[in-house]
Amino acid sequence: xxxxxxxxxxxxxxxxxxxxxxxxxxxxxxxxxxxxxxxxxxxxxxxxxxxxxxxxxxxxxxxxxxxxxxxxxxxxxxxxxxxxxxxxxxxxxxxxxxxxxxxxxxxxxxxxxxxxxxxxxxxxxxxxxxxxxxxxxxxxxxxxxxxxxxxxxxxxxxxxxxxxxxxxxxxxxxxxxxxxxxxxxxxxxxxxxxxxxxxxxxxxxxxxxxxxxxxxxxxxxxxxxxxxxxxxxxxxxxxxxxxxxxxxxxxxxxxxxxxxxxxxxxxxxxxxxxxxxxxxxxxxxxxxxxxxxxxxxxxxxxxxxxxxxxxxxxxxxxxxxxxxxxxxxxxxxxxxxxxxxxxx
Amino acid sequence: xxxxxxxxxxxxxxxxxxxxxxxxxxxxxxxxxxxxxxxxxxxxxxxxxxxxxxxxxxxxxxxxxxxxxxxxxxxxxxxxxxxxxxxxxxxxxxxxxxxxxxxxxxxxxxxxxxxxxxxxxxxxxxxxxxxxxxxxxxxxxxxxxxxxxxxxxxxxxxxxxxxxxxxxxxxxxxxxxxxxxxxxxxxxxxxxxxxxxxxxxxxxxxxxxxxxxxxxxxxxxxxxxxxxxxxxxxxxxxxxxxxxxxxxxxxxxxxxxxxxxxxxxxxxxxxxxx
Numbered sequence: 001x002x003x004x005x006x007x008x009x010x011x012x013x014x015x016x017x018x019x020x021x022x023x024x025x026x027x028x029x030x031x032x033x034x035x036x037x038x039x040x041x042x043x044x045x046x047x048x049x050x051x052x053x054x055x056x057x058x059x060x061x062x063x064x065x066x067x068x069x070x071x072x073x074x075x076x077x078x079x080x081x082x083x084x085x086x087x088x089x090x091x092x093x094x095x096x097x098x099x100x101x102x103x104x105x106x107x108x109x110x111x112x113x114x115x116x117x118x119x120x121x122x123x124x125x126x127x128x129x130x131x132x133x134x135x136x137x138x139x140x141x142x143x144x145x146x147x148x149x150x151x152x153x154x155x156x157x158x159x160x161x162x163x164x165x166x167x168x169x170x171x172x173x174x175x176x177x178x179x180x181x182x183x184x185x186x187x188x189x190x191x192x193x194x195x196x197x198x199x200x201x202x203x204x205x206x207x208x209x210x211x212x213x214x215x216x217x218x219x220x221x222x223x224x225x226x227x228x229x230x231x232x233x234x235x236x237x238x239x240x241x242x243x244x245x246x247x248x249x250x251x252x253x254x255x256x257x258x259x260x261x262x263x264x265x266x267x268x269x270x271x272x273x274x275x276x277x278x279x280x281x282x283x284x285x286x287x288x289x290x291x292x293x294x295x296x297x298x299x300x301x302x303x304x305x306x307x308x309x310x311x312x313x314x315x316x317x318x319x320x321x322x323x324x325x326x327x328x329x330x331x332x333x334x335x336x337x338x339x340x341x342x343x344x
Numbered sequence: 345x346x347x348x349x350x351x352x353x354x355x356x357x358x359x360x361x362x363x364x365x366x367x368x369x370x371x372x373x374x375x376x377x378x379x380x381x382x383x384x385x386x387x388x389x390x391x392x393x394x395x396x397x398x399x400x401x402x403x404x405x406x407x408x409x410x411x412x413x414x415x416x417x418x419x420x421x422x423x424x425x426x427x428x429x430x431x432x433x434x435x436x437x438x439x440x441x442x443x444x445x446x447x448x449x450x451x452x453x454x455x456x457x458x459x460x461x462x463x464x465x466x467x468x469x470x471x472x473x474x475x476x477x478x479x480x481x482x483x484x485x486x487x488x489x490x491x492x493x494x495x496x497x498x499x500x501x502x503x504x505x506x507x508x509x510x511x512x513x514x515x516x517x518x519x520x521x522x523x524x525x526x527x528x529x530x531x532x533x534x535x536x537x538x539x540x541x542x543x544x545x546x547x548x549x550x551x552x553x554x555x556x557x558x559x560x561x562x563x564x565x566x567x568x569x570x571x572x573x574x575x576x577x578x579x580x581x582x583x584x585x586x587x588x589x590x591x592x593x594x595x596x597x598x599x600x601x602x603x604x605x606x607x608x609x610x611x612x613x614x615x616x617x618x
Binding site for chain 1: 411412413432433434437438442443445449450451452453454458459461462463465466468469470472475476478482486489525526528529
């Protein structure tokens with residue numbers, strides 16, 4: 001058994017310390033505008049890395065991530081809402097609930113758990129489908145969730161939404177959850193579980209014949225993905241401090257999918273890179289747009305860039321490869337691309 | 345063994361007690377097309393059975409039925425007294441049925457050794473929590489898996505290429521990888537679907553030796569589909585012949601070689617009179 005103090009772990013720990021220092025410096029020096037962008041990066045890392053479990057590694061193309069975000073967002077908002085706001089907004093709910101305020105971390109976890117619980121029956125139904133059919137079915141889930149949020153007046157306040165939340169999401173929570181998500185996803189992917197996921201993605205018939213319980217693997221990936229989707233929704237809700245049904249839009253679901261595709265579905269580090277790029281790029285472009293007084297151009301540029309990207313680098317920036325810190329200081333690992341098999 | 349032109353129907357259900365594999369009246373129809381009908385087989389443990397027949401005779405369909413990829417419309421399959429008719433593929437893998445595919449199906453996105461580890465996961469699958477928290481039990485489990493995988497790869501002469509992608513090997517090596525994955529399931533019954541297809545004569549001879557060796561060393565019961573008649577006559581102790589979804593002959597190689605229905609299926613009517 002290897003010691004826990006390996007070169008890899010030292011590098012990872014160093015990276016973690018560096019991240020903490022950088023976040024500390026950012027927290028102390030940056031103004032609110034930039035802090036919010038950084039928080040968004042953390043939140044989108046949570047969302048993209050978790051969507052990667054289904055879309056990237058198991059090959060189940062889901063468009064329902066915003067639905068799980070909505071479940072997590074509304075659940076956590078209901079749990080943390082300050083008493084004053086509660087009395088105004090949730091007067092129709094039972095008295096015990098109006099007096100129960102949960103701390104933010106707990107509410108975040110609850111949001112994730114409820115999203116995961118709902119993912120179970122949903123997964124049992126929609127995972128009978130694959131490919132385009134599954135994508136459309138998960139989009140249907142988003143429509144259902146939004147329509148419940150729009151009409152369940154006593155709980156969600158319909159179109160008015162829930163507001164007056166404390167701005168609990170800070171850099172530490174956003175990146176803390178980002179690190180947890182990356183860690184969990186990385187551990188899952190680099191385990192017997194992840195091997196089965198990739199086998200299911202590449203050839204589910206062969207996987208089944210090799211003893212993989214295909215449906216269970218897909219279901220667990222879907223549920224784990226939903227958990228972090230719910231957590232991401234909770235983080236977003238407590239950054240915005242107010243949520244309405246349109247917060248969890250088709251645009252949002254597609255944005256996360258785009259982040260994943262840009263970074264490279266099937267790569268954990270790729271999903272992180274995709275989340276960072278697709279958060280920062282629109283901000284920079286919007287800034288330029290304002291400076292040169294060309295409203296709307298940033299959208300066109302991003303769309304054109306996406307098309308070009310899909311033509312020239314369909315596999316995303318990372319493809320199926322990983323950017324692994326521990327390999328930066330070592331010899332280059334043999335890339336699987338060189339296939340001059342030494343035949344015996 | 346040879347039970348004549350055994351068109352074994354439902355009567356095979358009354359087979360000798362304790363037979364290893366008992367198949368009776370097995371059949372499947374796709375729409376109006378009967379791919380296989382009334383297939384019967386009683387196989388003792390440790391046998392090496394060959395299955396031959398012209399293209400479209402239903403050989404691969406038979407394997408698909410036995411491994412759960414296709415559900416039978418009629419009939420039953422009993423393995424070691426356990427009814428496994430129409431069970432799911434992973435259940436059958438667990439029950440001890442492993443197979444290889446005619447068109448090689450290794451996992452593209454996984455290395456050679458990880459392909460084997462997927463199959464080894466059948467017997468060593470840690471919980472999600474122990475995976476995430478990297479518990480000692482998890483690590484020792486993965487250590488065992490690594491050792492087992494290396495042993496299998498060495499046996500099949502694949503250890504040197506273990507870090508290459510699953511589909512990045514020469515043809516013969518990919519066949520061996522499929523067999524390694526099948527063996528990783530620790531099966532009782534191994535189904536090989538045209539393992540020598542697309543191989544050159546040298547590779548075919550090596551494979552023939554390998555199959556015999558695996559049969560011997562693992563004490564496996566093997567069913568083998570093959571078009572290469574020389575290969576099958578030299579490897580198998582018993583041969584079944586399928587034609588148009590029907591079992592037309594069943595017996596030892598010398599018996600099959602002279603069987604009129606077999607000659608007719610391969611060479612056309614009247615050929616045996618000439």
